[in-house]
Amino acid sequence: xxxxxxFSSLYSRLLAAYGPQGWWPLPSMAGSRGFDxxxxxxxxYRWPSSAQGRFEIIVGAVLTQNTAWTNVEMALTRLREAxxxxxxxxxxxxxxxxxxxxxxxxxxxxxxxxxxxxAEVFLPAGALERRSAPTREQLLAIWGIGRETxxxxxxxxxxRPVFVVDAYTRRIFTRLGIFEGRESYDxxxxxxxxxxxxxxxxxNEMHALIVEHAKRxxxxxxxxAGCPISRSCRYFSVSRVTHFP
DNA sequence: CGCCAGGTGGGAT
DNA sequence: ATCCCACATGGC
Numbered sequence: 628x629x630x631x632x633x634f635s636s637l638y639s640r641l642l643a644a645y646g647p648q649g650w651w652p653l654p655s656m657a658g659s660r661g662f663d664x665x666x667x668x669x670x671x672y673r674w675p676s677s678a679q680g681r682f683e684i685i686v687g688a689v690l691t692q693n694t695a696w697t698n699v700e701m702a703l704t705r706l707r708e709a710x711x712x713x714x715x716x717x718x719x720x721x722x723x724x725x726x727x728x729x730x731x732x733x734x735x736x737x738x739x740x741x742x743x744x745x746a747e748v749f750l751p752a753g754a755l756e757r758r759s760a761p762t763r764e765q766l767l768a769i770w771g772i773g774r775e776t777x778x779x780x781x782x783x784x785x786x787r788p789v790f791v792v793d794a795y796t797r798r799i800f801t802r803l804g805i806f807e808g809r810e811s812y813d814x815x816x817x818x819x820x821x822x823x824x825x826x827x828x829x830x831n832e833m834h835a836l837i838v839e840h841a842k843r844x845x846x847x848x849x850x851x852a853g854c855p856i857s858r859s860c861r862y863f864s865v866s867r868v869t870h871f872p
Numbered sequence: 873c874g875c876c877a878g879g880t881g882g883g884a885t
Numbered sequence: 886a887t888c889c890c891a892c893a894t895g896g897c
Contacts (some may be wrong), residue, residue, distance in 0.1 A: 688878090689879095691877090691878055691879090692878085692879040692880065693877065693878085693879045693880080693892090693893095694877060694878080694879085694893085694894075694895095695876080695877040695878085695894090695895070695896075696877085696878065697877095697895075697896075698877080698894060698895055698896090699878090701895090730893090730894070731894060731895070732893090732894070733877085733892080733893040733894040733895080734879090734880095734891095734892045734893055734894080735892095735893070735894080736892075736893090737880080737881090737891090737892055737893090738892095741880090770880090770881080771880070771881085772880085773879060773880045773881080774879090774880095775878075775879060775880090776879075776880080779878080791878080793878050793879085794877085794878075794879080795878065796878095834878085835878095837878090838878055841878085842877095842878095846876090847875080847876065847877095848875095
């Protein structure tokens with residue numbers, strides 16, 4: 628396998644193995660036309676057409692920081708059922724009330740503060756329109772938004788061609804032998820930007836496939852049996868030699 | 873029980 | 886620049 632093609636090859640094989648992922652999930656759309664029971668949109672993905680959808684992605688991106696998505700689903704549903712899903716609601720609500728609603732997502736005191744900050748940022752009329760997307764620098768200046776959250780917002784809420792790097796990306800590509808493990812976020816992102824077509828739909832699917840692959844096979848304790856990309860994986864080769872000398 | 877989960881900010885070195 | 890820690894719930 629030519630090194631230059633490895634990223635595209637991994638993309639193809641993960642897609643063939645797991646199918647289109649339908650990110651970003653919108654629990655508020657669960658059961659609606661084109662969405663499954665959890666709010667994923669498998670098949671041909673469409674970016675959110677409404678400001679409300681974009682804000683739900685932004686809230687979800689904050690709530691899922693170092694947290695399982697299932698816990699975030701519960702929090703998003705509780706917010707919506709309490710009528711607290713929009714910037715104008717969150718802006719005025721006491722942090723401890725928001726905290727109670729988002730309890731399941733963990734770090735709820737921290738995250739309640741973060742939601743109040745982003746409510747202020749995205750409250751102004753037009754702030755959630757596609758064409759008024761913030762810059763990465765503007766997002767990073769906001770308390771509670773780091774690199775991954777900023778990039779998730781740019782890609783999934785605003786459809787910008789920005790690749791999202793997460794802990795799974797680092798783990799999988801280090802095991803593959805493509806990264807050493809100590810590269811910075813921006814270095815890893817730059818590599819993806821260089822190796823994949825500069826297209827939001829490609830970045831969307833690649834990141835979602837990485838998450839799925841990390842959950843199914845490339846876990847903290849790896850399950851290499853049946854792994855769709857083991858033939859390109861350094862870790863797999865080495866562990867075979869180790870276990871079957 | 874312990875480990876893990878789609879990180880971030882703040883402080884020390 | 887880089888390391889270290891607090892932040893917290895729910896599922897397995």
